[in-house]
Amino acid sequence: MPHEEAPHEEALSGGNASGAVVRIGDTVRKPWTASTASVTAYVRALRDAGIDAPEPRGRDEGGRQVIEFVPGELAIERGPMPPDDLYRVGMMVRAIHDASAAYVVPAGSVWQSAIAAPGAELVCHNDLAPWNLVQGERWVFIDWDAAAPSTRLWDLAYAAQSFALNDTSVPPDDAARGLAALVDGYGAGTALRHGLPEAMVERTAAMHELLRRSHGTGTEPWSSMFVQGHGDHWRRVTAYVERHREIWARVLRE
Incomplete structure (x- = not known):
């Protein structure tokens, strides 16, 4: 089978307390922590209420949280x-x-x-x-x-x-x-x-x-x-x- 290349990861700067944060395509990946599930539930509720916040998209194969990348x-x-x-x-x-x-x-x-x-x-x-x-x-x-x-x-x-x-x-x-x-x-x-x-x-x-x-x-x-x-x-x-x-x-x- 042909070797599948790993997606390109672009390191994102500017954060101080979130650990290693990278961009892959239209997503951001950052460490999954003990509070991530609670924060994700909260952000989803805000989005359901009409607040424009980055969409949570679960976890990747490395266990990181996957979040919508917002351009700007x-x-x-x-x-x-x-x-x-x-x-x-x-x-x-x-x-x-x-x-x-x-x-x-x-x-x-x-x-x-x-x-x-x-x-x-x-x-x-x-x-x-x-x-x-x-x-x-x-x-x-x-x-x-x-x-x-x-x-x-x-x-x-x-x-x-x-x-x-x-x-x-x-x-x-x-x-x-x-x-x-x-x-x-x-x-x-x-x-x-x-x-x-x-x-x-x-x-x-x-x-x-x-x-x-x-x-x-x-x-x-x-x-x-x-x-x-x-x-x-x-x-x-x-x-x-x-x-x-x-x-x-x-x-x-x-």
Whole structure:
């Protein structure tokens, strides 16, 4: 019989915590973990509810998870997002949260989350950020592996900070306008708007603490990330978000 060549595997860069990730044709392959079955069930439920997320396609012969490859460019590679785009991101986050609120978590579900959430209101992506948003013909959030129970406020705080307040060189009044656009797109009510400034401080501080603590214990991949610039970045961002939280509070009230 003729020898069948193995499919070409193209290594994908950009991820930090997903292990070896490759593209084969119109699919992405990444390690199958203890939480993958639970995450897959959740993502399928979101897709059934109308959320455009990468389609889970089972396991390959090597035991890896197979996921739809979504063509496009990562938002972080496009530079600062204009207010209209941030408004659209806010709408996307709200749609995900509303669909998640209707999801009944099956008994025995297993989740992996590096940062403890302050509650379990609904299952959240937990990394809704410009490094996980593909922009092309479709706008799609990818890398759902860290999905786990959390709260709207905690998840929105991370998304709002990472999309609108992640560049500490931006004057805070300018950054605040982007923050307002995203939160307006989300349609946040008074309670969320009131809680966001402090929640963003706590969420960014938690990210820096994860990296710092992991470096002390040698826990990967966070330990290496800490010395590769991520530690300094999250230290600066935490200080920026905390220093200007009165500006964030004012613009969200307005």
